[in-house]
Amino acid sequence: MRSGYPVLTSALLAGASARIRHVATNGGNINQRTRCHYFYDTNAACNKRAPGTGCAARGARNRVHAILGTSPDCIAAFPSDMCVVLAMLDATINLYGPQGARQVHARDYHRLPGSTPWLETVLRPGELVLSIDLPPVSFGRHYTYLKIRDLNFLALAVVSVAVGLQMDGDVIRHGRVALGGVASRPWYVPEIEDMLRGRRPSHILFRDVAERLVQGAMVDRDSTAKRTLAPRVIQHALWQAAIALPQPDGNLPVWSCAD
Structure with missing residues (x-):
């Protein structure tokens, strides 16, 4: 799985300690x-x-x-962290x-x-x-699992994003994005695939994708900050995947809300 589906490995490592993973x-x-x-x-x-x-x-x-x-x-x-990637895949x-x-x-x-x-x-x-x-899909090095959490070690995601891009040079041939921490299930919008297909990475494209993903969000007393945070995390994750930012085991892009 580490070689065939590294984005899934990233989510599993971000989701629980080794002790929990061994019994889960x-x-x-x-x-x-x-x-x-x-x-x-x-x-x-x-x-x-x-x-x-x-x-x-x-x-x-x-x-x-x-x-x-x-x-x-x-x-x-x-x-779940794992289920966000399962939805993306x-x-x-x-x-x-x-x-x-x-x-x-x-x-x-x-x-x-x-x-x-x-x-x-x-x-x-x-x-x-x-x-x-798991379907036979490969994103090469153009993937990411980005998890924003509170300061506690291995805390649940405030917002998480799984991205996989199939690149043809500097053009996105196919792309998928799924969100965690924002709904009662992993959040996937099929329309995003059409928005990314055949496009070059750009700030405008990724901004539009992020806003489409959170379209219809309903905030309540304290959740306004999550609505503000989510598009920023989505755009950052898309850029990480587009530029193939390395995600070595043990040094995953899991951030705290204080970062």
């Missing part, structure tokens, strides 16, 4: 629940934990909560259950909250995650 599973990663502190606080109202009780995060301390794909019933953000998740085998694109596996935020994935009762298929 891919199925557990994609099915992990939100780290919203109101979800874990049993004294707080949370529609994910107790449907119909409300969302205590709204109008409260919610700087790290979702700004895209939210609903009046939930603004929790999905925590267009990986396929293989499932098996009482009705037999089926495949789901990683981009479609997690649900938006809508009016049923307690339904977080498309996994059916009795189904198991068997494996994850």
